Amino acid sequence: MWPLKFKLNGKRMSRKVKPTQTLLDFLRLEMDLTGTKGACEEGECGSCYVLVDGKPMNSCMMLAPQVQDREVVTIEGLAKGRKLDVIQRKFIECGAVQCGYCTPGLIMAAKALLAENPHPTREEFLVGIEGNICRCTGYNKIMRACESAADEMGLKK
Amino acid sequence: MSKSTEILDKQIAALHVTARSSSAYEQKQMKVVGKGAQRLDAVGKATGETKYGQDLFSKKFLFAKALRAAHPHAEILSIDPREAKKVPGVITVLTHKDVSGTNLHGLIRRDQEVLCSHKVRYLGDAIAIVVATDEEIAGAALRKIKVDYKPLPALFTMEDALKPDAPKIHAEGNVLGEKHLRKGDAPTAMAEADVIVEDVIQTQSVDHAFLDLEAGRARWDGKMLTIEVSGQWLHEERRLIALALGLPLEKLRIIQPATGGAFGGREDISIQIYLGLCALKLKAKTICMRYSRAESMMVRHKRHPIRVHYKLGAKKDGTLVAAQVTFYVDKGAYASTGIAVMRKASSHATGPYKVPNVWVDVIGVFTNNNPCGAMRGFGAAQTAIAYEGLMDRLAVKLGMDKAELRMKNLVKSGDEVTTGQVVPYATAVECFDAVLTRIDWKNRSYATPAPHLKRGYGVSIVCFGLGYGDGFPDASRARCRLTEDGIVELYSSGVDVGQGLINMVSQIAAEEIGVPLEKVRPILADTQLTPESGSTSATRQTYFTGSAVQLAAAELKKQLQDIAAAHLKELVYEIQIENGEAYNAVRPAKRMTLKELAREGKRRGFSLEATSVFKPPTMPEDTRTGQSMRAFVTYLFGSHACQLLVDTETGEVKIERYIACHDVGRAINPDQVIGQIQGGVTMGIGMALMEEVVLKDGRILNPGFTDYILPTIRDVPEIECIVLENPDPGGPFGARGVGEPPLIGTGPAILSAIYDAIGTPVRELPATPERIWRAMAS
Numbered sequence: 001m002w003p004l005k006f007k008l009n010g011k012r013m014s015r016k017v018k019p020t021q022t023l024l025d026f027l028r029l030e031m032d033l034t035g036t037k038g039a040c041e042e043g044e045c046g047s048c049y050v051l052v053d054g055k056p057m058n059s060c061m062m063l064a065p066q067v068q069d070r071e072v073v074t075i076e077g078l079a080k081g082r083k084l085d086v087i088q089r090k091f092i093e094c095g096a097v098q099c100g101y102c103t104p105g106l107i108m109a110a111k112a113l114l115a116e117n118p119h120p121t122r123e124e125f126l127v128g129i130e131g132n133i134c135r136c137t138g139y140n141k142i143m144r145a146c147e148s149a150a151d152e153m154g155l156k157k
Numbered sequence: 158m159s160k161s162t163e164i165l166d167k168q169i170a171a172l173h174v175t176a177r178s179s180s181a182y183e184q185k186q187m188k189v190v191g192k193g194a195q196r197l198d199a200v201g202k203a204t205g206e207t208k209y210g211q212d213l214f215s216k217k218f219l220f221a222k223a224l225r226a227a228h229p230h231a232e233i234l235s236i237d238p239r240e241a242k243k244v245p246g247v248i249t250v251l252t253h254k255d256v257s258g259t260n261l262h263g264l265i266r267r268d269q270e271v272l273c274s275h276k277v278r279y280l281g282d283a284i285a286i287v288v289a290t291d292e293e294i295a296g297a298a299l300r301k302i303k304v305d306y307k308p309l310p311a312l313f314t315m316e317d318a319l320k321p322d323a324p325k326i327h328a329e330g331n332v333l334g335e336k337h338l339r340k341g342d343a344p345t346a347m348a349e350a351d352v353i354v355e356d357v358i359q360t361q362s363v364d365h366a367f368l369d370l371e372a373g374r375a376r377w378d379g380k381m382l383t384i385e386v387s388g389q390w391l392h393e394e395r396r397l398i399a400l401a402l403g404l405p406l407e408k409l410r411i412i413q414p415a416t417g418g419a420f421g422g423r424e425d426i427s428i429q430i431y432l433g434l435c436a437l438k439l440k441a442k443t444i445c446m447r448y449s450r451a452e453s454m455m456v457r458h459k460r461h462p463i464r465v466h467y468k469l470g471a472k473k474d475g476t477l478v479a480a481q482v483t484f485y486v487d488k489g490a491y492a493s494t495g496i497a498v499m500r501k502a503s504s505h506a507t508g509p510y511k512v513p514n515v516w517v518d519v520i521g522v523f524t525n526n527n528p529c530g531a532m533r534g535f536g537a538a539q540t541a542i543a544y545e546g547l548m549d550r551l552a553v554k555l556g557m558d559k560a561e562l563r564m565k566n567l568v569k570s571g572d573e574v575t576t577g578q579v580v581p582y583a584t585a586v587e588c589f590d591a592v593l594t595r596i597d598w599k600n601r602s603y604a605t606p607a608p609h610l611k612r613g614y615g616v617s618i619v620c621f622g623l624g625y626g627d628g629f630p631d632a633s634r635a636r637c638r639l640t641e642d643g644i645v646e647l648y649s650s651g652v653d654v655g656q657g658l659i660n661m662v663s664q665i666a667a668e669e670i671g672v673p674l675e676k677v678r679p680i681l682a683d684t685q686l687t688p689e690s691g692s693t694s695a696t697r698q699t700y701f702t703g704s705a706v707q708l709a710a711a712e713l714k715k716q717l718q719d720i721a722a723a724h725l726k727e728l729v730y731e732i733q734i735e736n737g738e739a740y741n742a743v744r745p746a747k748r749m750t751l752k753e754l755a756r757e758g759k760r761r762g763f764s765l766e767a768t769s770v771f772k773p774p775t776m777p778e779d780t781r782t783g784q785s786m787r788a789f790v791t792y793l794f795g796s797h798a799c800q801l802l803v804d805t806e807t808g809e810v811k812i813e814r815y816i817a818c819h820d821v822g823r824a825i826n827p828d829q830v831i832g833q834i835q836g837g838v839t840m841g842i843g844m845a846l847m848e849e850v851v852l853k854d855g856r857i858l859n860p861g862f863t864d865y866i867l868p869t870i871r872d873v874p875e876i877e878c879i880v881l882e883n884p885d886p887g888g889p890f891g892a893r894g895v896g897e898p899p900l901i902g903t904g905p906a907i908l909s910a911i912y913d914a915i916g917t918p919v920r921e922l923p924a925t926p927e928r929i930w931r932a933m934a935s
Contacts, residue, residue: 028211028212028214029214029215029216030216033205034205034208034211034212035204035205035206036205037209037211037368037369037417038211038370039368039369039370039417039450039862040368040450040861040862040863041449041450041861042450042861042862042863044861044862044863045368045862047368074205075204075205076204076205078204079204084200084203084204088203088204089203091199091203092195092196092199092200092203093195095193095195095196095828095829095831095832097196097199097202097203098196098655098656098657098832098836099367099368099369099416099417099418099654099655100198100199100201100202100203100207100415100417100655101209101367101368101369101417101418101655102368102417103202103203104203104205107203126870126871129870130869130870130871131869132869132870133368133862133867133869134368135366135367135368135418135420135836135840135867136418136655136656136832136836137832137835137836137839138832138834138835138836138837138838138839138873138876139835139839139869139870139873140835140873140875140876141831141832141835142870143870
């Protein structure tokens with residue numbers, strides 16, 4: 001077992017982990033944070049995105065020990081109490097949530113994008129979320145939610 | 158304001174421009190129906206709190222895994238689980254000998270064994286289940302199970318399976334069934350036609366690729382077996398599992414967790430039945446199971462690949478006179494819903510076009526490939542690619558504008574469709590007109606930014622029978638009750654797989670009774686609590702369950718009006734309920750809130766509860782002619798237009814513009830209607846251009862999203878939606894449905910545009926860059 005120390009959603013954590021366990025399974029089964037979803041299990045769909053030191057990472061492609069001394073933020077870490085993050089709120093308002101299985105991953109992708117790039121062009125938005133697959137919505141409303149979040153955050157021009 | 162925001166706002170504005178209500182509906186101003194209310198389950202989904210099947214796991218539970226067949230076609234000589242049972246951490250290993258019931262399942266024919274006893278027919282067949290303390294141990298133990306096989310010659314093509322000396326996959330042979338349609342005299346009419354076009358079109362195997370993999374848990378406490386797995390028709394799953402496992406129906410409870418997409422892929426039984434079996438053997442233990450993406454793709458049924466031989470005859474002026482169509486349907490290893498898919502292909506063989514003489518044969522052929530069954534579009538999607546493809550070839554041969562040719566032949570109100578059913582209110586022309594106007598058909602431009610880019614324009618029209626039809630019992634039930642705290646509880650077994658049923662039923666109940674949406678509490682999909690509402694399939698939930706909800710809500714409202722009348726000492730027919738309050742419009746000061754109605758009802762001994770069933774009949778199609786006066790309860794109409802560029806050097810396609818018009822009768826929630834249209838078009842883009850399950854010797858070569866290519870945000874343009882609302886007299890508030898038609902229209906519109914761009918048709922789906930390049934080269 002690997003003695004893992006890391007920061008999860010703002011809190012310092014210390015856990016013994018199986019070195020071969022993926023970060024995805026570790027978060028879901030050991031930390032009971034089931035908001036992060038597994039879907040393709042090979043880094044192709046972005047459903048399992050979490051932020052590792054602010055970067056969106058496919059947690060299905062990382063082993064738990066790889067977050068040693070790093071900071072992990074999951075979908076559960078976005079809302080402040082009952083107050084939703086603006087990106088969460090915009091996904092809901094714009095109808096970008098249907099079956100909802102891709103939603104946490106997409107929100108994390110958008111979160112990382114807007115944190116790094118306050119003024120994304122449409123092309124930059126596409127680069128930021130082209131790694132996420134949604135099978136229900138057709139993406140139009142997802143794009144609208146992202147752009148609308150950027151507008152509201154006052155980040156866009 | 159961003160460009161996408163503008164377009165969406167325009168679309169929503171367009172809803173109001175294009176909405177046309179019948180006078181009956183105009184009299185009442187809707188308060189909840191027709192409003193884009195936020196999804197009732199969206200907050201949980203956006204915060205990660207919502208629990209899907211796999212989110213019900215705990216380390217404390219046991220885990221099950223299935224052993225799959227080692228050969229696509231083989232006899233099982235012996236199964237020896239002894240070594241596997243010795244692996245530390247293994248709790249049990251189960252085989253067919255442990256199944257107490259019939260050990261058979263299948264939606265229409267019970268032809269698939271839960272655990273195979275003597276024969277395997279494809280590589281996804283299950284032979285044994287290991288239950289262990291964790292998944293890793295279960296996986297390791299699977300490899301210790303010894304199975305002796307006698308491999309049989311396997312059949313991977315319909316040609317091989319139809320050979321007279323082919324080995325039989327099922328005892329009765331390799332033909333699942335045949336479906337025939339004879340309308341008028343097609344051979345004579347074809348012989349007399351001025352112009353004939355003929356072609357063979359091959360569609361592909363498609364995976365549903367819902368993101369939420371099959372997963373869930375089960376527990377048997379000695380009195381009740383509870384299974385929590387996402388399906389599409391809880392009560393049918395309960396029937397199938399109870400029969401297969403030999404359990405009385407009343408001892409089986411199925412609860413639907415949140416569901417991350419289905420698209421027909423959860424219609425066939427999957428892990429529910431294994432979980433049930435394991436739980437029955439291990440009393441008071443919770444068993445979990447999940448598929449990996451590879452296992453999910455390897456095991457689950459697919460969209461039928463269909464080879465369509467289509468011959469279409471017309472007069473010189475373009476009037477259609479005859480169609481002769483043969484569908485060869487690759488069934489894969491088991492029947493699944495194949496008979497119904499074949500029937501849907503036949504009954505939609507000429508789509509929205511009036512053809513007086515039609516001859517259709519549909520032949521379903523068993524092979525040792527994945528079983529094929531339900532997927533959004535259900536036989537009608539493949540058929541639309543064929544009939545629209547042939548309309549394009551006919552237009553070229555006649556030298557006619559393809560839109561003009563289509564307009565000339567569209568069914569109008571009072572015309573017969575393929576089955577001979579008269580459609581009293583057809584809106585194909587309205588839908589087609591709307592997309593032609595939007596894309597400015599007459600002024601379309603073929604000028605492109607570079608000489609190696611060719612532009613093309615495509616159109617399609619959909620005419621789709623809603624519900625099961627064909628005389629098959631098709632019913633939805635609902636229950637409404639007013640609780641003591643003044644909440645309308647609404648019970649239905651309709652499952653929300655992401656499409657928005659939760660809002661549809663709640664908005665209908667709120668509107669009907671006259672309460673705000675937040676006063677409705679939907680309770681869905683638990684066989685112990687909710688009445689049977691049929692499947693989430695066939696675009697039927699809005700029409701069927703929506704109607705059942707409206708009926709139950711209307712009955713509950715009458716009870717509330719009775720109580721208000723008695724309490725307020727008013728005449729019952731003068732009592733209105735609005736915004737959750739009952740009053741007489743003449744004396745609005747005297748009012749009762751929902752809580753007061755509940756209290757007063759209870760005091761007077763009323764249950765304040767209403768149940769309903771909505772079960773409109775259809776008539777079976779004649780077995781010889783395929784004709785029926787009422788093959789379906791109603792028809793849906795839609796039309797698409799597409800503008801794209803083909804790169805003639807690489808064969809790549811870029812969709813520049815996409816317009817989809819659907820007549821939904823009434824948009825119960827317009828935002829969700831647009832979501833369904835845009836999502837359906839996107840799935841159609843996948844089917845048209847990139848998605849294909851590649852099989853070699855019965856094995857899927859691309860069982861994962863690295864090689865099974867799905868549309869991303871890069872592949873999808875702004876999808877301009879036009880929603881028409883011509884009310885259906887049978888649907889709730891006039892609503893029809895919208896689930897499948899957006900997908901059905903997309904493939905043909907894109908293929909039509911590619912043909913327009915490059916001048917040769919692509920005959921095999923998907924139209925990948927390679928196939929387009931080869932079509933140009935030929």
